[in-house]
Amino acid sequence: MSLYPMTSNFVDVIMTGLDALSPYKTDLRIETDDMSTLMVGAPEPLFDAIRDLFAAAAKRPEHVTMHVTFSRGCPGEPDDPNCRCETLETAQDQSLTDRQTLAAEAVAQAPDLGVAIDLQFSLYVMGSGDHMDEIYGCIDFLKTSGTFHKSKNFCTRLRGDAGAVFETLRQAFLRFGPAEGHVTIDMTASANSPSLA
Amino acid sequence: MSLYPMTSNFVDVIMTGLDALSPYKTDLRIETDDMSTLMVGAPEPLFDAIRDLFAAAAKRPEHVTMHVTFSRGCPGEPDDPNCRCETLETAQDQSLTDRQTLAAEAVAQAPDLGVAIDLQFSLYVMGSGDHMDEIYGCIDFLKTSGTFHKSKNFCTRLRGDAGAVFETLRQAFLRFGPAEGHVTIDMTASANSPSLA
Numbered sequence: 001m002s003l004y005p006m007t008s009n010f011v012d013v014i015m016t017g018l019d020a021l022s023p024y025k026t027d028l029r030i031e032t033d034d035m036s037t038l039m040v041g042a043p044e045p046l047f048d049a050i051r052d053l054f055a056a057a058a059k060r061p062e063h064v065t066m067h068v069t070f071s072r073g074c075p076g077e078p079d080d081p082n083c084r085c086e087t088l089e090t091a092q093d094q095s096l097t098d099r100q101t102l103a104a105e106a107v108a109q110a111p112d113l114g115v116a117i118d119l120q121f122s123l124y125v126m127g128s129g130d131h132m133d134e135i136y137g138c139i140d141f142l143k144t145s146g147t148f149h150k151s152k153n154f155c156t157r158l159r160g161d162a163g164a165v166f167e168t169l170r171q172a173f174l175r176f177g178p179a180e181g182h183v184t185i186d187m188t189a190s191a192n193s194p195s196l197a
Numbered sequence: 198m199s200l201y202p203m204t205s206n207f208v209d210v211i212m213t214g215l216d217a218l219s220p221y222k223t224d225l226r227i228e229t230d231d232m233s234t235l236m237v238g239a240p241e242p243l244f245d246a247i248r249d250l251f252a253a254a255a256k257r258p259e260h261v262t263m264h265v266t267f268s269r270g271c272p273g274e275p276d277d278p279n280c281r282c283e284t285l286e287t288a289q290d291q292s293l294t295d296r297q298t299l300a301a302e303a304v305a306q307a308p309d310l311g312v313a314i315d316l317q318f319s320l321y322v323m324g325s326g327d328h329m330d331e332i333y334g335c336i337d338f339l340k341t342s343g344t345f346h347k348s349k350n351f352c353t354r355l356r357g358d359a360g361a362v363f364e365t366l367r368q369a370f371l372r373f374g375p376a377e378g379h380v381t382i383d384m385t386a387s388a389n390s391p392s393l394a
Contacts, residue, residue, distance in 0.1 A: 005203065008203075008205045008206070010260070034393050035315060069351060124321045124323060152235070157232070188199060190231070195230075
């Protein structure tokens with residue numbers, strides 16, 4: 001995860017964002033270097049933490065963006081017991097239609113954080129012959145999620161309150177692609193862009 | 198592709214970068230919205246254009262980062278005749294060892310742009326049972342490329358002159374993973390970070 005404030009005062013904006021991580025520090029392993037921050041943990045605290053960090057920065061007036069790479073099931077990385085996720089474990093026995101319904105319900109129940117954001121992302125499903133079926137199934141869910149803004153080349157654009165938008169992202173990550181497989185997301189969020197004014 | 202200058206003067210830095218794209222405008226299709234710029238074309242002008250854009254921004258004093266998603270062989274996107282690439286076409290008949298040798302030679306011949314950058318990226322190979330073999334083969338190439346800085350969780354960190362670093366990236370993208378397959382890269386570059394000082 002990397003936060004990019006488009007202001008000479010960027011260190012202050014980053015510190016505002018990092019303050020929002022405090023409640024999650026017991027549930028997540030967090031390591032920062034000069035390019036990005038590694039966060040390891042279960043999808044519940046992980047997506048909540050990233051959402052709250054970006055929402056805190058986006059409530060300020062400056063234009064700010066964030067890039068995150070999400071990964072689950074990577075064969076090159078060791079298992080971490082902290083990452084256990086019931087949604088993933090139950091998804092193995094659920095049809096694509098059932099998973100689309102559960103994902104939509106989760107987005108409808110997302111909290112309203114009172115901050116509007118834009119987000120675009122690509123979902124990658126590795127090592128599976130039918131990876132495009134899962135991706136098209138995910139796109140069908142996205143189009144009815146209430147946060148869908150438009151399809152773009154190679155990615156999908158969401159728009160709305162940070163609560164609903166990040167819940168849509170979490171559902172896409174957890175409920176599509178094989179439950180035991182290697183799935184990644186390449187995501188960019190943006191707020192307060194002068195190009196939108 | 199998105200360029201993120203960490204300065205209140207960010208529009209100026211972005212304009213400096215976009216000027217560097219001028220020589221490539223006949224070879225690439227370029228479309229910009231408020232979040233990112235789509236660039237469609239063959240890997241030769243495409244990687245050169247992205248390299249020159251970032252090098253131009255990085256020669257200024259401000260901290261600047263760039264995020265790029267690269268994609269080839271995506272089944273959901275139409276073929277574009279402008280994207281034809283001889284390196285990819287010949288890679289089908291080459292062993293992993295041969296491809297590693299050719300990739301190393303290309304990096305050794307890269308131009309020196311006189312600007313030091315950091316870059317980290319992940320290579321994704323979709324829809325193939327042995328995708329980790331290609332990724333480990335790519336990592337072996339990276340470690341001897343002269344631009345390798347370190348392995349991180351879920352990505353590889355490069356460091357060096359922009360010329361050699363972006364050539365390493367292009368070789369990783371073109372010579373690993375099935376030549377006809379769906380391969381993507383999730384990449385972040387950084388220059389002039391105060392965290393490095």
